[in-house]
Amino acid sequence: MIKVSNLSVRLGGRQVIHGVSLEAVPGALTAIVGPNGCGKTTTLKAISGELPPEGGSISINGRNLMGLKPWELALKRGVLPQSTVISFPFTVREVVRLGLASGATSDAKANDRIAADALEAVDLGGFAGRFYQELSGGEQQRVQLARVLCQISDPVADGEPRYLLLDEPVSSLDIRHQLTIMQLARRFCERGGGVIAVMHDLNLTAMFADRMIMMKAGKIRASGAPRDVLTDETMEAVFGCRMQVSAMPAAGVPFVLPQTATL
């Protein structure tokens, strides 16, 4: 489990996260949503160990983040950043395999299989020989996800769950690949791992997330199952957007249509 207690983070002299507490349990997809600049990405960066917290604590599988070395962290969690620019002519295969170096195994055959599986999983099976720089933004994002999957190939290792931290994993993807990637994240959870994803698309989040955390101005405003979090009241309070939340009759999955909004 990833446990964040009373986290506060200061960026450039300004406090941007105020006492955030959350838990991400293995087997569940935890989504963080909220308006631009509410501290979603900063929270994720603190959880990844990239930003030192000013106050509070973060633990991963019961161990304090601050006490873990970079390579120990790399075996427990993989991180997908929003976008990655590379200024050298790497092929897709080479980028994806960069993730193998931090992975658990050094067996060549196993690594070949892990890398090939990862590319298949993000629907880039035939792309190994292409140059990363020549791909579209969405394709690059999927290559990076495959790279992360090479690092964290098994959702559970040595009896411990592992985690994917995804920062807007589907932000530049087409609708089909949005579904592919969200299903991939779900499957990772079903196999015993944990996922924390910063999300923008509320409907996609409602479809796939087990838990939804809604942030505003560096604080958590609501958290729980999507149907409890995504309500007319929170939409107005958090997003400043009066709109009507509906639900699919069968599954009870909530959805919002921008057409219902009054600003």
Add this chain to the structure above:
Amino acid sequence: MPRSEALDRGMRLTALAADIRAEWRSGNRARLARVIIALLVVFAAATFVGSIMTGAADASLSNVVRWLLGTNDADQVLTVRDRIIILDIRLPRAVLGMLVGASLAVSGVVMQGLFRNPLADPGLVGVSSGASLGAVLLIVLGSAVFGPLFALFGFYALPVAAFIGGLVTTLLLYRIATRGGQTSVATLLLAGIALGALTGAFTGVLIFMADDKQLRDVTFWGLGSLAGANWTKIAAAAPIILLSLAVTPFLSRGLNAITLGEAAAFHMGIPVQRMKNIAIVSVAAATGASVAVSGGIGFVGIVVPHLLRLVIGPDHRYLLPASALLGGTLLILADMIARTIASPAELPIGIVTAFIGAPFFLWILLRGRTNMGL
């Protein structure tokens, strides 16, 4: 059967070439890189021997080899002369060329990896100027001011002074160009130009203060040359260069990861700050030692890595050794041109590398406009 053996070998080579082509199409350049490195080893060895065999004076290498093996019964006087020309003039020159070329190319690779940009080069961003300032300070102010340094380091004093100059400039540059873990390349290049001008101005003041002999020393040294190569210089520079080269293979995984950004490298388990510190110190040491013994030799650090990236890709596990080999070889070749083109006079090698490197650099700019990351 020699004929069928040859045929057999030919077929195996064809099969290897086909394999490599197929792997290349699937984005795998590892075996290609290994083959290229093997070819570069052969190329380097051939160039090395070739440079010992050519020069303004006639000298017989086989005479010297026989003398070394203790089987020489040739004319004693000739052997002594050949021995001096080859063992005391050409050999140290080739060794120094190899060392300096390797160190310049590898420093280029490390710096480019660290700054995540193919244009970062110690010569271009002012690190070499900083090292020069350190060296010129020592030449001009000499033992009057730096007596203790001489006492402490002996003939290492010049490389050490250049190393300190290079290190200070690199650290300053890194401080200025990096904010919040992101290095701005525009800032890097501009700050490099400013730092280069500043250190150049200080060097200018020193030259203004210098007497005639010092002036001559500084000027010739600054043009860049392997002409003064001797075993003492090699003894001073080789340990520093070899040590910093020996560190770089341990950086290759970190340099690979850092091409995705410093945050991503940390996510992948790299102790980023420690890796950067080691990389900066080794670049400064290698550049400093090279500048100290051979002056300003430009463009090796940018042309060699770029050329190799086009062929074997940016994977530092292969790029580092390949650059060391090609850098050393090209510098020896440039030195051969420098000493034969105006024979018996000698052109400073810095002029030759600039003539070859600068147009190549322009070609890079024209060709890769879109992916320079500026």
